[in-house]
Amino acid sequence: MNSVTFKPVVALVGRANVGKSTLFNRITRSRAALVADFSGLTRDRHYGEGRVGNHPFIAVDTGGFEPVAKDGILLEMARQTQQAIAEADVVIFLVDARAGVNAHDHEIARLLRKTGQRVFLAVNKAEGMRYGSAASEFHELGLGEPHPISASHGDGVVDLIEHALSFLDKEADGNEPEDGAFDLDEANAAFPDMDSDTEDESAAEEPEIHHRIKLAIVGRPNVGKSTLINTLLGEERVIAFDMPGTTRDAIEIDFERGGVSYTLIDTAGLRRRGKVFEAVEKFSVIKTLQAIEACNVVLLMIDAQTEISDQDAHIAGFVLETGRALVVGINKWDGLDSHQRERILIEFERKLRFLSFAKMHTMSALNGQGVNALIKSVNQAHAAAFAKLSTPKLTRVLQAAVEQQPPPRKGIFRPKMRYAHQGGQNPPLIVIHGNALDAISDSYRRYLETRFRTTFKLEGTPLRIEFKSSHNPYIQGAQ
Incomplete structure (x- = not known):
């Protein structure tokens, strides 16, 4: 060459x-x-x-x-x-x-x-x-x-x-290599070949992606995380073995699909803390949590053939705490009858109700069923997490929400919200300014969140709202 x-x-x-x-x-x-x-x-x-x-x-x-x-x-x-x-x-x-x-x-x-x-x-x-x-x-x-x-x-x-x-x-240069290396070019091989932010302001149905999406695939052991990656890549890139805990490290793999670039992160299965006996398992948990924090979107995989456990909820809670965009995949769906499918959906609604912002898909990682829809939701969740929200439109949505349902009084004061602006991305942060906003209830915060989500199509990402009250300078001067 x-x-x-x-x-x-x-x-x-x-x-x-x-x-x-x-x-x-x-x-x-x-x-x-x-x-x-x-x-x-x-x-x-x-x-x-x-x-x-x-x-x-x-x-x-x-x-x-x-x-x-x-x-x-x-x-x-x-x-x-x-x-x-x-x-x-x-x-x-x-x-x-x-x-x-x-x-x-x-x-x-x-x-x-x-x-x-x-x-x-x-x-x-x-x-x-x-x-x-x-x-x-x-x-x-x-x-x-x-x-x-x-x-x-x-x-x-x-x-x-x-x-x-x-x-x-x-x-x-066409020269011979140095000594110190073993070179047997004519030998037969012993082994066979085995083979910055988006510009989409509204997080539309088919978002345009302008940078690589880091997608962490997480879940309990043996739910099919590595199998999904191998299905996406079309090769046995990571070990998929019918034994819990096969993956211990967080493996990063660059991948392209439909013109969009991804870095897939195959993580170790997370067990409950009480079951993390070995030092190896402790390393795995740390690497998985780091992968969640470092990614843009998390795919939480759940095994349809087992009950949704407290550990599934713990993993989802950590994803929510870090503010990462989220898509849920209920895997091994093809192996269930109608009664079992109904049961798992009821369990999902009961135990993971707090993930209502995330898109949920039934799928089979092994045969590829539902994978295309899953990746589409990953793109949409990513676009929502990095959506740019204009101050005038945020303020108009806020004013319309208050006009339709004013915040309840607390004592003799009613909180007064003046304007809103975006304070951050991944997850989107909306900062609302006004007076006496410390009195805003959690239920009213959820009401505002729903209005913002609906208007800006923020499906798939947590949304954080921060209230900033103006302070009366005369109160401070009187002290």
Whole structure:
């Protein structure tokens, strides 16, 4: 090839707990990957952008590689790693300097040698050790010169990445790559390919989207979040496995549909706090809550084949508290008879009544039923969350609402509302100015909210109203 047009992809591969996620966080200058002294934290592929010197690149964190896994979650994790290897330009194989070479490392090395990919061997956790002695025994893996590093301290990391990417410049010039990388271009691959704000002021039926929508998919474990993402993408991009808690990290995936750009965030299933026993689960809850706070729209998925639980309500309550736009998807609808469908809708109305602002869809993530309507509501909710509300129109709506139903008196005073303006977006904030507004009741606040929602078509987003009373300067001067 004549030039490197696209950012190269660097996949981090190795057995569990050798420091792949720590290295990922360092080279992407983030804390996007879960890191703790437990094996098996990372399960899906996790992407991030990095740069070393003049080399921008895409890093891929993978789960602990079990190449001989026959079934279960380990097989699904191995398939994710296989996909990362297949799509990478460079593979960095991490081993543990303190644990030394073991049979698992040999098995991974054997398979990597068969892929034909460019592989660099990184000997991690070499801090405090003589680099020569730390790396010497890893020559037996047959993957070229070992590179001693410390992912947690940063020692040798820049040199490793620069060395791993240097072959791209060499190949772009038609030269041979440097020594230190294993190159078997003619080998048969061991693994098969697996494959700022909107300008819409009224949040119309078909909103025009001007920036990427960050969509967090949340819900209890095993409701079908990863299955929905795979259906949207048309590939097994994240692990969808019939076991609760398969996803532990929050995985971000860029995606385009109907000319609209999205970042899909597949999150770990949230359990009740009393059931979060393991440190791993605590990490997952934190990452999910962070994903809710960081997104524009939340898709709350509910399992139609189980009862709507208090935990569903807790998740919805947190979404409401953060002010994020919301769409509700009741999944696995295709497996219910008419009686069961009626029951779940009654439960939804009873337990999640406070989500009346959100659009609710019945769907099947597995076969794609209802998905198009779901995404349309996501777009509408996003437009509503970022709607621009003009001060004159807000004030006219306020005056019309007061004229039709004045606020009740409190004592001898009746609250007087003068004008309204927009105070923020995502969620929309309407600030109302006047006198004695501290006396406005919650029921009257809800009445105003309904009027604003109807006029400005603010379906799918929480709406916050703030009252600001004018103060009499003579009262302060008399004190």
